[in-house]
């Protein structure tokens with residue numbers, strides 16, 4: 001099909017139609033590169049032209065993965081891509097100009113492998129420089145330094161918090177840049193109190209980028225690839241007995257955005273994808289371990305994917321079609337569904353939802369008095385993803401995002417100020433209901449870049465363990481350190497597979513909990529609401545992408 005310049009273009013057009021219009025848009029740099037290469041080899045052997053074409057497409061694909069906002073057309077965010085598209089066009093036009101000029105000037109010598117190398121080199125150098133200029137920093141050193149200076153000296157002596165009771169508050173996408181600005185402005189009194197008494201870390205997500213793999217790592221201490229969960233989806237192919245946890249990836253994105261392609265073909269193809277659940281975890285999460293070790297647990301909607309009901313000592317709450325279902329105690333217990341209201345389509349709707357979730361969680365914690373409490377919210381991440389539809393210039397940010405943490409006005413304009421304040425008020429309410437003495441572990445899976453990179457390059461997240469015998473800044477901590485830390489604070493030993501605990505002594509280890517603790521899952525009675533998933537997908541929260 002693709003065996004000549006004209007056929008090549010027709011073949012690519014066919015390919016583009018087959019893959020769907022969004023795919024065509026995202027591969028345009030590859031198309032430009034491919035046409036350049038085909039121009040260089042107008043009459044070579046077919047295999048060489050095909051090889052060049054494949055190389056050019058791989059080149060374009062690699063660069064689309066590197067230059068994050070450039071892939072946005074695929075997720076229907078054309079406005080965001082425009083800021084980067086111009087830069088990429090300039091780089092490609094520059095390389096094309098050099099090629100055409102040299103080919104005219106030296107028509108006999110300027111062809112063949114030399115020209116390919118030269119054009120490829122120019123494109124690579126230009127795009128590397130562009131990427132270097134655009135890719136935001138992962139660390140939040142500057143924000144941490146400002147916060148430390150503001151909070152110092154740590155005055156509050158650590159109140160007595162004997163090991164035993166721990167409240168984990170998970171805030172998806174909470175970023176030190178925003179926390180820094182808002183704590184200093186007095187907007188987050190509850191978080192400021194935690195920081196004064198606690199030890200703060202930048203949480204390094206390592207090679208992980210997506211919320212499902214990160215929260216799985218946070219709760220199990222096992223990284224993606226071993227934890228059993230990577231993206232929101234897993235795949236079952238006819239003839240394969242085991243499920244596919246993740247499709248091949250380059251950077252954050254699936255190869256050629258394979259997930260979108262496969263899900264589009266699903267009606268006529270022998271494969272299916274489904275939302276992952278806690279039953280897919282390869283190692284038990286901290287609440288299952290704690291419950292098996294005789295601790296009471298209270299777990300409120302802890303993961304961004306599906307929670308599979310299991311028997312624990314305490315209560316489990318999970319999202320069910322936008323409302324919250326709660327089950328207390330053993331297998332015979334009743335599941336009670338509480339309407340949550342609000343909606344997913346506006347910041348106001350999300351704020352209403354969060355207020356109602358917090359009220360329910362607080363009453364459950366007060367009533368159940370668990371030893372381990374977990375409250376998780378994706379409010380901040382949802383609002384940030386909402387806003388990432390806007391171009392950087394519309395948000396008043398520079399495109400590079402390097403030295404421009406958002407100011408309070410930007411946070412206010414984007415709804416993030418309201419979201420952070422709601423989370424802070426929720427933290428205070430949940431902590432009050434949970435009761436003291438207790439340790440609080442405030443954790444976010446990743447930060448968030450408001451310049452279109454979102455969390456696709458793994459900006460460091462927030463971790464605060466409070467109170468701490470050593471208040472202040474504890475440095476960069478690995479995401480795999482959270483689970484052993486929570487266990488140690490509960491007075492339970494981490495297992496031999498886990499990282500050392502932070503802010504707690506590393507005592508003797510036990511054999512892997514994977515071998516000794518088996519979750520007692522109940523039959524799945526609830527299928528995740530596809531309408532809700534569609535809404536989350538529409539605002540960019542749920543992949544595949």
Ligand SMILES: [Zn+2]
Nearest residue numbers: 172173211445
């Ligand atoms: Zn997340």
